Amino acid sequence: MCxxxxxxxxxxxxxxxxxxxxxxxxxxxxxxxPSKANMxxxxxxxxxxxPSxxxxxxxxxxxxxxxxxxxPSxxxxxxxxxxxxxxxxxxxPSKAxxxxxxxxxxxxxxxxxxxxxxxPxxASASASTSKDLKPPEDWETAVPDTSLLPPPPNxxxxxxxxxxxNATEEQAEAxxxxxxxxxxxxxxxxxxxALEAATRGxxxxxxxxxxxxxxxxxxxxxxRGRTHRGAPDACLTTYPPLYSARAxxxxxxxxxxxxxxxxxxxxxxxxxxxxxxxxxxxxxxYPPFRLPGWHRAxxxxxxxxxxxxxxxxxxGKAFTRPFRRGETLGIGMAFGxxxxxxxxxxxxxxxxxxREEGRWDLHEETDLHEDLPVxxxxxxxxxxxxxxxxxxxxxxxxxxxxxxxxKGYRG
Numbered sequence: 001m002c003x004x005x006x007x008x009x010x011x012x013x014x015x016x017x018x019x020x021x022x023x024x025x026x027x028x029x030x031x032x033x034p035s036k037a038n039m040x041x042x043x044x045x046x047x048x049x050x051p052s053x054x055x056x057x058x059x060x061x062x063x064x065x066x067x068x069x070x071x072p073s074x075x076x077x078x079x080x081x082x083x084x085x086x087x088x089x090x091x092x093p094s095k096a097x098x099x100x101x102x103x104x105x106x107x108x109x110x111x112x113x114x115x116x117x118x119x120p121x122x123a124s125a126s127a128s129t130s131k132d133l134k135p136p137e138d139w140e141t142a143v144p145d146t147s148l149l150p151p152p153p154n155x156x157x158x159x160x161x162x163x164x165x166n167a168t169e170e171q172a173e174a175x176x177x178x179x180x181x182x183x184x185x186x187x188x189x190x191x192x193x194a195l196e197a198a199t200r201g202x203x204x205x206x207x208x209x210x211x212x213x214x215x216x217x218x219x220x221x222x223x224r225g226r227t228h229r230g231a232p233d234a235c236l237t238t239y240p241p242l243y244s245a246r247a248x249x250x251x252x253x254x255x256x257x258x259x260x261x262x263x264x265x266x267x268x269x270x271x272x273x274x275x276x277x278x279x280x281x282x283x284x285x286y287p288p289f290r291l292p293g294w295h296r297a298x299x300x301x302x303x304x305x306x307x308x309x310x311x312x313x314x315x316g317k318a319f320t321r322p323f324r325r326g327e328t329l330g331i332g333m334a335f336g337x338x339x340x341x342x343x344x345x346x347x348x349x350x351x352x353x354x355r356e357e358g359r360w361d362l363h364e365e366t367d368l369h370e371d372l373p374v375x376x377x378x379x380x381x382x383x384x385x386x387x388x389x390x391x392x393x394x395x396x397x398x399x400x401x402x403x404x405x406x407k408g409y410r411g
Contacts, residue, residue, distance in 0.1 A: 159315025164304035172313045175290040182285050184297055187245035187382050194240040195247055201399035203238045208288030210234050221400035229392040233291050241382040249379050250337045251344045261332030262385050263404050266325045267394035275303035275323035277395055278388035279331045283381040291388035297376025301350050311372040320357050328353055328405045335379050344379040354405030
């Protein structure tokens with residue numbers, strides 16, 4: 001209990017009250033209380049020492065005596081002790097043949113006998129018992145040779161914009177409107193003279209009104225041109241078409257294979273920093289103010305960035321290194337029957353200095369949302385050579401096979 005300041009006082013403590021004492025009366029039957037003097041007479045200790053004194057008085061109690069000698073853990077082996085410890089005489093009781101002490105020429109009747117023949121894992125290479133039980137697994141059929149498969153599609157090679165030059169969005173939309181106003185021509189029925197001229201390479205080149213520069217025929221099948229600095233985009237077209245859908249289509253059964261090809265030489269008086277030229281093919285008609293490869297039914301390889309364009313108004317796909325002045329570039333298309341005789345197989349290839357630089361399959365796997373269709377390039381339409389130019393560039397177009405640097409042409 002705690003006390004506060006109010007409980008702290010100097011008054012004297014109260015005196016205890018006296019309890020009245022009653023008189024003592026003696027009773028004849030009552031006994032006096034025991035005293036310490038006569039307690040010894042009433043209590044007697046049990047015999048023997050107290051329990052805690054057993055250790056001191058051990059002679060008075062019978063205990064089990066320890067065995068003679070030191071404890072077992074303190075024994076040190078000696079020669080006599082080792083002589084007492086020995087295996088029993090004779091071989092072990094085991095009757096197995098792998099026991100080295102077992103010597104019996106006649107096996108017991110109840111002994112287990114191994115099955116006839118060698119163990120499964122010890123069969124000789126010449127034995128065909130195990131091979132006949134299970135036919136060999138034809139894993140080559142289950143896992144085909146991937147080297148025979150076409151290369152995977154290059155989904156990530158496309159560009160939204162060219163790293164070199166780009167037209168405006170208004171120009172791209174104008175090209176799309178032009179294509180909507182002028183649909184593709186139906187294949188023409190070429191006469192013998194036109195087919196012969198295309199075979200010899202006697203091709204005519206036409207410049208649109210937007211072409212700012214010079215263009216002249218220097219020899220049959222050879223044209224030379226030069227554009228001015230700052231000239232806008234322009235596409236040079238040709239006639240007769242290098243590919244005739246009615247005369248050259250493998251799908252129609254006319255021929256088994258057809259290859260069209262031409263070359264362009266970038267002359268030395270072109271710009272040193274960039275070759276503003278594109279070479280390709282297009283189904284007529286094509287927007288004259290747009291480079292080939294940007295719109296429907298056209299393809300091209302552009303020299304300023306080295307990208308290939310197939311109906312691609314954006315940045316194309318990575319293909320080769322940019323062109324340089326003094327180089328001779330060639331582009332071709334090879335048409336053949338499709339797989340199983342269905343459709344037409346089309347491959348596009350590029351040459352540089354007379355050697356093939358690369359090729360791609362026109363029907364390669366493409367992105368459904370990013371890539372536009374290749375209609376008009378699959379052999380169902382006539383195809384003409386298309387050379388696109390802009391800014392300042394000097395060039396020479398060669399259609400005659402005997403003048404080409406590439407010698408792999410087979411017609």
